[in-house]
Amino acid sequence: MADYEIKNEDILDSLGEGVFTVDKSFRINFFNKAAERITGNKKEEVIGEFCKNVFKSKVCFTECPIALVLNSKKNIYDFESKIKTANEKFIPIKLNAAVLHNEEEKPIGGVISFREVSDLERIEKDLNKDSNFHGIIGKSKPMMEIFELIKEISDSDAPVFIHGESGTGKEMIANAIQQTSIRKDKVFIKINCSVLPAHLLASELFGHVKGAFTDAVKDRPGRFEIADGGTIFLDEVAEMPLQMQLQLLRVLQEGTFERVGESITRRVDVRVIAATNINIEEALRTGKFREDLYYRLNVIPIEIPPLKDRLVDLIPLVKHFLNKFSLLYKKEINDIDDETLELISNFEWRGNIRELENVIEYSFVRTNNSNIITASKLPPMIRGNNNKKRAFNKYYNDEESFEKHQLLDILEKNHWSKTKTAQELKIGRTTLWRKMKQFGIDDQEN
Amino acid sequence: MNEMLGNQYFMARNYMEAANTFQSVLHDEPNNLNAKKKLIISLTQVGKYSKSLDLFFDLINENIDFIVDTDPIKDDCPCAELVNNLELVTKYGTHSLTTLQTLGILWLYCDINKSVEYFEKALQVKPNDEKTNAILYILKKKLSDNSQNYDVKYPS
Structure with a gap:
């Protein structure tokens, strides 16, 4: 058991991403080597400290990622934030957050992994050379059709509605739409509608005035105001409360809204790209998603196929992730063996490309003294899939x-x-x- | 609602949400001392003094050490800043029973002697207040346990 724990810690220490965990009082109880490198804090100095005292970010008070996960019961991916390093410098990061539960399903802690945005930007720039379309990897027929459609609509301001399973790359498609559009040089705002509780979401989208609610200590513009003239990406749009859906419909129809706590009507010109992973027909039938809003958003629908339906993209994606992790970890691994290829080709990939990326990263981290990933380095769930009949x-x-x-x-x-x-x-x-x-x-x- | 979320609100000094969350936690887990300890402070910051005093009395009756043993820095206890703000109010002549009792509550997280001092002042404002008398008895008993020379008389 002790050996197993040590191995896990070694694996986490070998990651290029900073990783730390907190207990249920938000005291740090694990801090990996990359977290030390990025923040400049020594592990011994931060273990036992409250995370807010280490990262000193205002986010700790207003948008704690773990609190957002606790509230929404959904993990957070690619959340943009800022932290203060040991030498008092603020650095932008992108983070993922999840809550850890005990056997009774009670939250007992949280885990955050994070990267410096500057690191990510450099790597993305390098990797874009491999991509087929604005950072997206895909040569399969359905993906080529999506790229063609995005090019065709580049002169349009019409709303786009992206549908695809979790992990299929909806945000990347949204990025490509924005980058090819006539608004490419204008502001591009992204918001995940499922992460924030209803009262905060209204304020986040439409802004608020001082005194509108307990924490509204000053006037604040919402994301729609900030995005005026540009584009807004509303991820997980169908998770919006119904009242908010009505307000969104009004912005789409009339371009008008009011800040929370204010009666002045404001007007904006914003192109909306929305996305969801839920079953739309079911959501419409049960009344969870407003039909009028759906038709208003769904002017240009884009359906991203799950990875299992575009397996011809699997090898290029694997190669892409190998390149990415080679850059991140500064370790040269550029291929997988035939058995690994067969195993990953046979896997269901319910978590789609995100899951594939995680699996490649796991295997990459475990591979040492070789530039080829072998099947023994794959996670057990993939290796255990060997005998299953595959789609x-x-x-x-x-x-x-x-x-x-x-x-x-x-x-x-x-x-x-x-x-x-x-x-x-x-x-x-x-x-x-x-x-x-x-x-x-x-x-x-x- | 869960305790961890309450802890985050409390850590972020969002006392309104912390109070709501910890009340839900206590509804499900009445013996959760950590939730009770933080709820007492949160309630003082959202104007629910009476409820805070009741919970405070329950907790010190049950386990006074759970409050007395608080380390203001290690436990990220906000009481030092809260008593500071409230004592400013008393400097301008406000010595209401509620203010003095609240100061008594908050001081117990940092200094039991100051807590006794404020509950005694509260007693001067309302000498027959049963709850203040009962609280003072428990506090003085604790001090007496700490120092054999401390004279404790149960309030008449």
Whole structure:
């Protein structure tokens, strides 16, 4: 047992992301090496301290990520925040937060992982070279269709409604829409509607005036006012309380709203991109999501397929994440072995690309003294999936013709050079040979 | 509602939400001393003095050490800043029973002698106040346990 705990700590210490945990009183009880590096605080000095005294961020008082998770009962991903380092410098970070529960499901602590935004920006810039469309990896037919649609609507201000399972990359699609739009140089505001409780969400979206509620100590503009002239991305929009949905409908129809606690009507010009992962038909039928709002938002619908329905993107995604973690961890691992490929191809990926990324990171961290990830480094849940009947094979047959044509195109373009083709596809030459054999493609290299 | 969320509100000095959350926690777990201890302070900051005094009496009756042993810095107890604000009020001549009792409550988290001092002042304002008398008895008994020379008489 002790060995197991030590191993977990070693794994957490080898991460490029800062990780710390707190107990239920918000005292820090774990602080990994990356957290030490990013914040400049020594582990021995912060263990037992209240997190607010270490990070000294106003967020600790107004938008504590763990409190948001406790309130919404949903984990937070890519939450933008700021912390104060040991040398009193504020740095922007992106964080994920989750609550830890005991066997009775009572919260007993929280875990936060975070990265410096500057680090992320540098890595994203490098990785964008690999991407197919504004940072998005995807060569499958449904993804190519989405990219085409985004290009087609680039001159439009019409609302876009993105639907896709959790982890499919809705925010990345929203980013691509904004970056290709005529408002690309204007302000772009993002808000997750499911994270904030109803009373805070109204204030967050529409602003408030001093005295509107207990903590409203001064006037504050909402996100719609800040986004005037630009774009707003409303993630998890269907999680909004019904009253708020009505207010949102009014902004969409008339461009007007009032700050909380004020009767002055304000007018804005904001393009709305909304997203959700819930079953829309069910939400409309049960009255959880207003039909009139849905039709107003759903002018341009985009359906992002789950990863299991775009498995031809799996290898490029794996390669992309390997590149990313190589940059992050400064460790050269650039491939996976055939058994690993088979195992991850057969997995269900209910958490979609986010889950794939986590699995690759887990395996990456565990791989030492080798530049190839082997199956033994995969999480047990993936290795245990070996014997399961998979949807992949069925799907792969459906997609085979598409991939075969794609492969032929690239081979033609590269005059049947296997080296160049493998490089372009970011796969090994052996994998390329296997694919050619699978698709019955004869070698035409002279 | 859960205790951890209450702890966060309390840590962020959001006493209104902390009071609401800890009241729900105590509804489900009446013996949760941590929730009770923080709720007492939170209630003093949202104007619910009487309820705070009742809970304070319950807690010191049950386990006075749970308050007395508070380390203001280690436990992030806000009482030092709260008594500071409230004592400013008394400097301008406000010596109402409620203010003095509240100061008595808050001081117990930092200094039992000051707490006794304020409850005695409260007794001067309303000598026959049963609750103040009972609280003083418990506080003095605690002091007596700490020092054998302390004279404790149960209030008549």
